[in-house]
Amino acid sequence: MTGILEGKNLLVTGVITEASMAFHTARLAQQNGATVVLTGYGRLSLVERIAQRLPQPAPVVELDVTDRAQLDSLAERVSAHVPSLHGVLHSIGFAPAGALGGDFLATPWEDVATTVHTSAYSLKSLAVAALPLMDRGGSIVGLDFDARQAWPAYNWMGVAKAALESVNRYLARDLGPRGIRVNLVSAGPIRTMAAKSIPGFADLENGWASRAPLGWDTSDPTPVAQAACALLSDWFPATTGSMVMVDGGFHALGFGTDEIAAAAG
Numbered sequence: 001m002t003g004i005l006e007g008k009n010l011l012v013t014g015v016i017t018e019a020s021m022a023f024h025t026a027r028l029a030q031q032n033g034a035t036v037v038l039t040g041y042g043r044l045s046l047v048e049r050i051a052q053r054l055p056q057p058a059p060v061v062e063l064d065v066t067d068r069a070q071l072d073s074l075a076e077r078v079s080a081h082v083p084s085l086h087g088v089l090h091s092i093g094f095a096p097a098g099a100l101g102g103d104f105l106a107t108p109w110e111d112v113a114t115t116v117h118t119s120a121y122s123l124k125s126l127a128v129a130a131l132p133l134m135d136r137g138g139s140i141v142g143l144d145f146d147a148r149q150a151w152p153a154y155n156w157m158g159v160a161k162a163a164l165e166s167v168n169r170y171l172a173r174d175l176g177p178r179g180i181r182v183n184l185v186s187a188g189p190i191r192t193m194a195a196k197s198i199p200g201f202a203d204l205e206n207g208w209a210s211r212a213p214l215g216w217d218t219s220d221p222t223p224v225a226q227a228a229c230a231l232l233s234d235w236f237p238a239t240t241g242s243m244v245m246v247d248g249g250f251h252a253l254g255f256g257t258d259e260i261a262a263a264a265g
Contacts, residue, residue, distance in 0.1 A: 002033055003031065003032025003033035003034075004032050004033075004229065004230065004233040004234075004235060005029050005032040005033045005034035005087075005229060005232060005233050006032070006033030006034075007033060007086075008029075008033065008034045008035070008086040008087055008232070008233070009034070009035045009037070009082040009083075009084060009085050009086050009087075010026075010029050010034045010035070010036050010037070010085070010086065010087045010088070010089065010232060011036075011037050011038075011039065011078060011085055011087070011088045011089070011130060012025060012026045012029070012036055012037070012038050012039070012058075012088075012089045012091070013038075013039045013063065013065075013088075013089060013090055013091050013092050013126065014039075014089070014090075014091025014092050014143070015038050015040070015047055015050055015051070015091075016046070016047065016050070017050065018050060018053060019190075019191065019221070020091070020221070021091060021143055021187065021190055021221045021224050021225060021228075022089060022091035022143070023050060023054075023221075024221040024222060024224070024225035025089055025091070025224075025225040025228045025229060026038065026054055026058065026089075027054055027055060027225070028222070028225045028226060028229050029229050029232065030054055030055045030056050030058075031055055032229060032233075034087075034232075035082055036054070036056075036058045037058060037059050037060075037061065037078055037081050037082055038051050038058050038059070038060045038061070039060065039061055039062070039063035039074075040060045040061070040062060040063070041062070041063060041064050041065075044060060044062055047060050048060050059081045061074070061077045061078055061081075062077075065092055065118065065122035065125050065126060066117055066118060066122070066125075071125055071126075071128070071129040072129070074129040074130065075129060075130065075131075075132040075133050078130075078133060079133060082133075083133075084133050084134070084135070084136065085130055085133040085134050085138060086134075086136075086138045086139070086232075087138050087139045087140070087141070087232035088126060088127070088130045088134075088138070088139075088140045088141070089141050089142075089143070089228060089232070090122070090123050090126050090140065090141065090142040090143065091142075091143045092118065092119065092122050092126075093118065093119040093157065093160070093161075094114070094115065094118040094119060095111070095114070095115040095118075095119065095155075095156060095157045095160070096111040096114055096115065098111045099111045099112060099114075099115045099155055099156035099157060100153065100154070100155055100156070100157055101153045101155065102155070104155045104156070107155065107156055111156065112156050112159070115156045115157060115159075115160045116156075116159070116160045116163055118160075119157065119160035119161065119163075119164060120160045120161070120163035120164040120166075120167055121163075121167070123140075123142050123164055123167045123168065123171065124167055124171060126140075127140050127171055127175065127180075127182070131178075134178070134180055136179070137178060137179025137180050137181075138179070138180055138181075139180070139181045139182075139183070139231055139232045139233075139236075140171070140175070140180060140181070140182045140183075141182075141183055141184070141185060141228050141231045141232055142164060142168060142182075142183075142184045142185070143184070143185055143187060143224070143228070144161055144164055144165060144168075144184040144185065144186045144187070144243060145158075145161050145186065145187065145189075146161075146186045146243075146245070146247070146251055147159075147161035147162035147164070147165055148162075151204070152204070164184070165184060165243060168182055168183065168184050168241060168243070169241045172240040172241030172242075173241070176240055181231075181236065181237075181239060181240040182240055182241065183231050183236070183239060183240060183241070183242045183243070183244060184242070184243045184244070185224055185227045185228050185231065185243075185244050185246055186243050186244065186245050186246065186247065186251070187221075187224040187246050187247060188208055188212065188216045188218070188246065188247035188248055188250055189204050189205045189208055189216075189218050190218055190219075190220075190221050190224065191205070191218045191219050205218040208247070208248070208250055211250060211253055212247060212248030212249050212250040212253075213248065213249035213250075213252070213253065214248040214249050215248055216247065216248035216250065223246050224246050227244055227246045231244065
């Protein structure tokens with residue numbers, strides 16, 4: 001039986017450790033027949049080591065999504081490994097310490113600008129950079145955390161995620177005529193390296209597991225990876241501009257008043 005991504009070439013960003021949602025998406029994509037190229041930022045040697053732990057070792061190209069020169073040359077560098085792309089996973093986010101936790105009202109614009117540029121505008125930047133290799137259409141999927149409410153301590157990253165969700169809709173509008181679908185997977189909290197930088201994450205994950213109707217395992221990125229791979233496949237040909245919730249159903253209930261107070265400290 002062939003996998004749902006058989007014959008697909010995918011570009012996967014955001015692999016840092018084996019715990020990352022991007023790593024598990026890349027793993028599952030390969031197991032479903034895809035050829036995967038990874039991007040890395042900063043410690044490329046670390047990403048290259050992690051890439052060797054996939055079912056099939058994957059090539060790694062350098063990408064800083066805030067670097068215009070690297071974005072402009074991305075398609076050429078990726079084409080050294082695959083002739084075209086059928087899908088792209090955006091798993092990128094960063095906020096300076098002042099933009100996560102602390103005083104929302106006191107965060108300087110420089111920190112806000114960095115957060116929004118790296119975490120939201122980068123979805124557009126990555127999509128445009130990949131376009132030369134997506135002349136036959138395809139799918140772009142971003143990983144998100146539901147920004148429809150103000151979370152304790154999430155602060156300007158929450159604002160950036162709200163911007164990401166808006167960018168997703170506008171990209172869907174502009175790339176649809178090219179046959180390219182753009183969607184987000186809104187994941188419940190997963191215990192990753194990025195999560196460790198979020199103040200009060202333990203309170204958030206504890207409240208999530210106890211309230212989600214289906215339960216929620218913060219140590220298992222597999223459900224998120226499965227959703228991402230499904231959206232990257234041809235199984236959602238008429239879905240774009242959407243946010244698929246993969247959170248155990250938590251979004252349908254949210255926090256109770258007591259839980260919000262406890263998470264806020």
